[in-house]
Amino acid sequence: MRGATGPWDPAAGTxxxxxxxxxxxxxxxxxxxxxxxxxxxxxxxxxxxxxxANAALLGAPTLPAWKRYTGVVWDHLDPATLSPAQRRxxxxxxxxLGLARADDRVPDYRLKMGASPPPLGxxxxxxxxxxxxxxxxxxxxxxxxxxxxxxxxxxxxxxDVEGVRVDFVDRTGAPGGHFAKAAKGRLARALLVDGxxxxxxxxxxxxxxxxxxx
Numbered sequence: 001m002r003g004a005t006g007p008w009d010p011a012a013g014t015x016x017x018x019x020x021x022x023x024x025x026x027x028x029x030x031x032x033x034x035x036x037x038x039x040x041x042x043x044x045x046x047x048x049x050x051x052x053a054n055a056a057l058l059g060a061p062t063l064p065a066w067k068r069y070t071g072v073v074w075d076h077l078d079p080a081t082l083s084p085a086q087r088r089x090x091x092x093x094x095x096x097l098g099l100a101r102a103d104d105r106v107p108d109y110r111l112k113m114g115a116s117p118p119p120l121g122x123x124x125x126x127x128x129x130x131x132x133x134x135x136x137x138x139x140x141x142x143x144x145x146x147x148x149x150x151x152x153x154x155x156x157x158x159x160d161v162e163g164v165r166v167d168f169v170d171r172t173g174a175p176g177g178h179f180a181k182a183a184k185g186r187l188a189r190a191l192l193v194d195g196x197x198x199x200x201x202x203x204x205x206x207x208x209x210x211x212x213x214x
Contacts, residue, residue: 004061004062004063005061005062005063005105006059006060006061006062006107007058007059007060007061007062008057008058008059008060008061008062008105008106008107010022010023010026010058012104012105013097013100013101013104013105013106014099014100014101014104014138015097015098015099015100015101015104015134015138017134018097018098018099018130018131018134021098021127021130022096022097022098023058024120025095025096025111025117025120025123026057026058026096027058028117028118028119028120029054029055029057029096029109029111029117030054030055030056030057030058032054032117032118033051033055034050034051034052034053034054034055035050035051035054035110035111035115035117039115039116039117040054040110040111040112040115041112041115042110046110050109050110053107053108053109053110054109054110054111057096057107057109060107060108061107061108062105062106062107063105063106063108064102064103064104064105064106065092065100065101065102065103065104065105065106066079066080066087066090066102066103068106068107068108069092071181072178072181072182072185073181073182073184073185073188074185075182075185076181076182076183076184076185076186076189077090077185077186077188077189078185078189079102082189082192082193084103086192086193087101087102087103088101088102088103089102089192090102090188090192091135091138093113093131093148093152093155093156094106094111094113095111095112095113095114095115095123095127096109096111098127098130098131098134098155099131099134099135099138111123112151113127113151113152113154113155114151114154123155124151124152124154124155125154125155127155128154128155128156128157131155131156132155132156132157132158132159135156136158136159136160136161139158139161139162139163140160140161142162142163143162143163143196144158144161144162144163144164144214145163145164145166145188145191145196145199146158146163146164146165146166146214147166147184147187147188153165158214161214162214163213163214164199164211164212164213164214165211165212165213165214166187166199166209166210166211167209167210167212168180168183168184168204168207168208168209168210169207169208169209169210170206170207171206171207171208172206179206179207180207183204183206183207186204187199187202187204187209190202199211
């Protein structure tokens with residue numbers, strides 16, 4: 001991919017203390033030949049690409065996370081138009097990395113936090129203790145806005161952290177899907193650009209916000 005550099009080092013980036021856990025996940029995927037259709041939740045050409053990437057993570061080319069990750073949330077966050085300081089405030093919970101800031105360099109991979117690669121078991125459980133300790137330490141004296149999906153929230157136990165958890169409640173009663181992800185991206189961008197105070201007045205044509213303390 002254009003702009004990629006390497007090699008990926010599990011100890012690199014903001015949360016380097018998770019290096020041993022990251023290396024364990026990478027080595028587990030390599031031993032599994034990159035995974036399987038069932039483990040990764042993809043098929044066809046997407047599966048072939050994911051298997052090749054997952055099987056060769058150590059030393060792989062990297063991109064900043066904000067360029068690596070794609071999808072509806074990232075499209076509406078539009079990180080390319082944020083300042084470096086704003087992007088750095090975005091923390092991603094990841095099945096491979098545990099945690100990464102948006103400007104940390106990461107390899108190409110596919111692995112959901114809800115996956116269960118043997119012998120590690122469900123990654124949200126496997127990561128929880130170490131991930132929680134690192135994220136809680138990083139979040140001290142800061143305000144955290146938790147916009148995580150449920151499978152990612154399962155990997156984090158907040159402790160002594162100031163902030164709120166935000167859920168999107170669809171007024172139509174239908175599953176949120178694409179629309180909820182788009183709303184999440186827009187809200188995340190608004191928080192980064194306009195500040196945390198906008199949370200009280202932010203509105204969406206389809207979703208209400210349910211805000212609860214961490």
